[in-house]
Amino acid sequence: MESRQSEPAESHPPQSHPPESILPEVVAPFGARVLAEAAARACDVRAVFGDPVGASSPPAPEPDLARILRGPSGLGTAGLRLVPREEPAPPAEAPGEGPGEAPPAAAEGTPIPGLYHHPVPDPDPVRVEEVSRRIKSWAIDEVSLYPDDWEEEFDGFSVGRYMVACHPDAPTVDHLMIATRLMVAENAVDDCYCEDHGGSPDGLGERLLLAHTALDPLYTTQEYQPQWARSLHADAPRRAYRSAMEYFVQAGSASQADRFRHDMARLHMGYLAEAAWAKEDRVPEVWEYLAMRQFNNFRPCPTITDTVGGYELPADLHAQPAMQRVIALAGNATTIVNDLYSYTKELDSPGRHLNLPVVIADREGLSERDAYLKSVEVHNDLMREFETAAAELTAALPVPSAQRFLRGVATWVDGNHYWHRTNTYRYSLPDFW
Numbered sequence: 001m002e003s004r005q006s007e008p009a010e011s012h013p014p015q016s017h018p019p020e021s022i023l024p025e026v027v028a029p030f031g032a033r034v035l036a037e038a039a040a041r042a043c044d045v046r047a048v049f050g051d052p053v054g055a056s057s058p059p060a061p062e063p064d065l066a067r068i069l070r071g072p073s074g075l076g077t078a079g080l081r082l083v084p085r086e087e088p089a090p091p092a093e094a095p096g097e098g099p100g101e102a103p104p105a106a107a108e109g110t111p112i113p114g115l116y117h118h119p120v121p122d123p124d125p126v127r128v129e130e131v132s133r134r135i136k137s138w139a140i141d142e143v144s145l146y147p148d149d150w151e152e153e154f155d156g157f158s159v160g161r162y163m164v165a166c167h168p169d170a171p172t173v174d175h176l177m178i179a180t181r182l183m184v185a186e187n188a189v190d191d192c193y194c195e196d197h198g199g200s201p202d203g204l205g206e207r208l209l210l211a212h213t214a215l216d217p218l219y220t221t222q223e224y225q226p227q228w229a230r231s232l233h234a235d236a237p238r239r240a241y242r243s244a245m246e247y248f249v250q251a252g253s254a255s256q257a258d259r260f261r262h263d264m265a266r267l268h269m270g271y272l273a274e275a276a277w278a279k280e281d282r283v284p285e286v287w288e289y290l291a292m293r294q295f296n297n298f299r300p301c302p303t304i305t306d307t308v309g310g311y312e313l314p315a316d317l318h319a320q321p322a323m324q325r326v327i328a329l330a331g332n333a334t335t336i337v338n339d340l341y342s343y344t345k346e347l348d349s350p351g352r353h354l355n356l357p358v359v360i361a362d363r364e365g366l367s368e369r370d371a372y373l374k375s376v377e378v379h380n381d382l383m384r385e386f387e388t389a390a391a392e393l394t395a396a397l398p399v400p401s402a403q404r405f406l407r408g409v410a411t412w413v414d415g416n417h418y419w420h421r422t423n424t425y426r427y428s429l430p431d432f433w
């Protein structure tokens with residue numbers, strides 16, 4: 001992969017932005033220079049990575065705005081549209097009560113009845129196989145991620161299927177690997193530091209801080225630098241973070257790397273709040289839980305959609321409040337999807353594991369079933385807010401990279417639901433219908 005780190009830093013004349021942009025004037029403060037620059041940065045991804053392995057190549061970024069607004073139209077691209085999606089969710093079906101007991105679809109799993117989502121086509125099996133092969137080789141040969149007896153769990157996580165479903169516009173398997181390594185590393189940190197593979201709230205702050213330096217390097221004196229460098233190889237989470245970040249930094253721009261570091265700092269702050277409540281054995285109020293879950297959140301995954309797609313959403317567009325709102329809502333919807341699909345797994349885990357239904361049941365005095373159904377509604381409201389905000393911003397910001405980024409985030413949301421639904425190794429639904 002060609003490194004973009006060595007590119008000379010661009011110098012821009014000083015500019016002033018108003019403190020906030022409010023739709024529909026959101027485009028105005030960007031000015032002609034930023035818009036032109038953003039359009040120019042919607043680069044041809046093949047220039048960076050070359051041809052895809054195995055699968056047919058997705059189309060190169062399309063400069064025609066009308067086509068971008070319309071979204072892709074080929075077979076299996078329904079989930080990639082940016083326009084508000086008015087069609088209702090498929091009718092709620094109880095598990096095992098599909099219409100006419102039709103033969104099983106290509107992928108297993110039942111959607112949560114009543115959950116607002118957009119079905120996506122099964123991910124390209126050739127890509128899934130190749131990503132699965134390569135990620136296992138990375139995990140074993142490059143970062144010694146897990147002992148032999150975790151292999152079944154690693155395979156059951158199906159990260160290849162996950163990432164191919166979430167990034168159908170990745171131009172090559174190399175691009176998909178950027179997201180896949182990070183996803184595995186993020187889960188290694190969660191499992192080994194926070195949860196059931198040796199994790200604990202005790203000492204979590206120290207572990208997360210030191211692991212964070214694998215993403216956001218320590219700059220210190222010659223005397224102490226080598227000790228820090230060695231520490232990045234001291235355990236599987238740090239080895240995984242360090243290596244995955246190295247690949248990411250080579251593929252993305254400096255501002256994409258910085259965006260990712262910020263999202264990861266948010267994630268680590270969320271882990272700490274969750275750990276504090278676990279230590280105190282306190283159930284937070286529902287809004288407090290939702291605030292924690294906005295940080296302990298999938299957000300670092302959809303926000304790299306442009307790097308994985310081989311283009312860049314400029315930092316000044318990413319930073320706009322309207323864009324931040326869309327990203328936060330998307331992250332929140334995807335993360336509540338996790339709370340719902342992982343509900344039975346977490347009920348079965350030792351101690352009390354917080355998730356939205358558990359917190360609503362406790363704080364609002366509802367039965368487990370009613371709290372779960374209310375959580376489905378919370379998710380559905382978040383999804384609708386996300387889609388409305390994304391559609392408004394899409395209409396207000398006619399910049400190809402922004403349009404593609406917003407579509408990429410929506411696609412990630414749909415792919416994330418697909419993975420949770422189909423990961424019957426990991427998740428099963430409660431018996432509430």
Ligand SMILES: CC(C)=CCC/C(C)=C(\C)COP(=O)(O)OP(=O)(O)O
Nearest residue numbers: 183186190296297298300335338342
């Ligand atoms: C991939 C990534 C950035 C994960 C960060 C946070 C995280 C692990 C989740 C949002 C998933 O939630 P949870 O820890 O509840 O996962 P499982 O339910 O165990 O699958």
Ligand SMILES: [Mg+2]
Nearest residue numbers: 338339342346
């Ligand atoms: Mg969960």
